[in-house]
Amino acid sequence: MKLSFAPLAAALFLTAIAPASAGPDQDSVLTYFQQRADSAASPERGKSLFEARHGGGKPQTPSCTSCHGGTPSETGKTRAGKEIAPMALSRTPQRFSDLKKVEKWFRRNCNSVLGRECTAQEKSDFLAFMMSQ
């Protein structure tokens, strides 16, 4: 029952929070995770996931900000020294448009930072936050 609401909820949610820059590709990526999440995406929870210092992952990378810069609009840097374009969709409009790429990086980065996969809920929170930035 809940699942059938999800697309509608996602659509409503998108019109509510998503900035004009989110294109159809980003919409469908966010929808994909929304459909698998328990509750509507929360940009606030996404923000704290992004900023918090987690335990359980690899010691070199306690937080998403270890690589992605202190805020979504900052340019980040990998441990190997390569720049990472800002995560905020308004700053890097090509972001989150390829589901396979998004999945690959969630798998890797959540494992590096949290020591486990992120849940669909966490992923949609994170995307909602970045798309609102």
Next chain:
Amino acid sequence: MHGTNAADSGIATRPDRKASAKTVVWDIGVRGFHWSLVVVVATAAATGFLAPEWWLDIHVWAGYAVGILIVFRVVWAFYGSFHARLSSFLFSPNDTLRYLRALLRGKPQHFTGHNPAGALMVFALFVLLSALLVSGLMVLGGQENQGMLSGIVAYDAGHGARVFHELLSILLLFLIGAHILGVVAESLLCKENLAGAMLTGRKNRRSASTHPVPGTASPRRALLAIAVIAAAGGTAISALARMPASGLVEMPGNAVYLAECGDCHHAYHPSLLPASSWRRIMTGLPDHFGEDASLGRQTARELATYLAAYAAERWDTEAANNLRRVAARDPLRITAAPYWTARHKDIAKAVFAGKTIGSKGNCIACHADAATGRFDDQMIAVPEKQISQKATWRQQ
């Protein structure tokens, strides 16, 4: 005294002037050659001994200039004016010994042109500079995969030639020192400014000298000879230059590799690690230097095959030849290999950590051609110029 005279070799002669008058002994060709050689050899020596390796181009151009000057001088040894000609300074061993003995007694015989010791010096410099040129081209072709010999000289040959090139260059310094000493000594003993004579061309003609008067040069014949040599040499050189560098392998581009291994660092050229290291890296991606770099199994397998196929063993470049030997305790890191640490030991930690570079593994920040695997000397530019002056283009 010496075998030839002007009439034999068909040189036009001028009527003799008063003994001890100053006459032009060194023609403009000899003088121009001499001082150009001074400038060019000084440039080659300065860039060879002192300059950092990204100045290699200047060193190489100085080397080509030496080659051109030598060709000119050889031609001029047949078509120049009398004292420029080889025939005017060919002395028998006996003559040479007699001259040297007289020199040791402090009473050398005066020669208008080259004396026998000077002639020996000319031949020694000619042989040495030619050997330096050839060995230099071998280093360039074998070790750097550049220049006209890059298609035929392997890395090991180039590496061997380097030892030779360095020994010869030190020998050259000694010879230059001996040459200057000789000039000073003879200038004092014969009370004649020989260095000045090489500038003005004028020297005393003494009655003691048995040389005939200077013959005139045949610049037109010289020009013709040079044109023939240039055409033949140019054809050979351009044929050589068109050969692909022997150390490089033709490698197809691999978009998947560039995309999958180029996000966190630039995609390292496959020639920078041996196949065994690549295999271990590709099976350990979930814990990749303290990070999860996992890939789908199919992609990982494809990339592992690609990397192993084009690993360091396949290439004959300077980087591949040396980075093949990995560090026993850290075989997965290029930056742990003994050669890598030796070549970068003069670079301060702070330079790597600096904002624009970020890490040792960011090769492309300092090596503009890192993506090709060449790592040419001329392509090195450290963004933060904090590199120690000790770093020269010579190897450690």
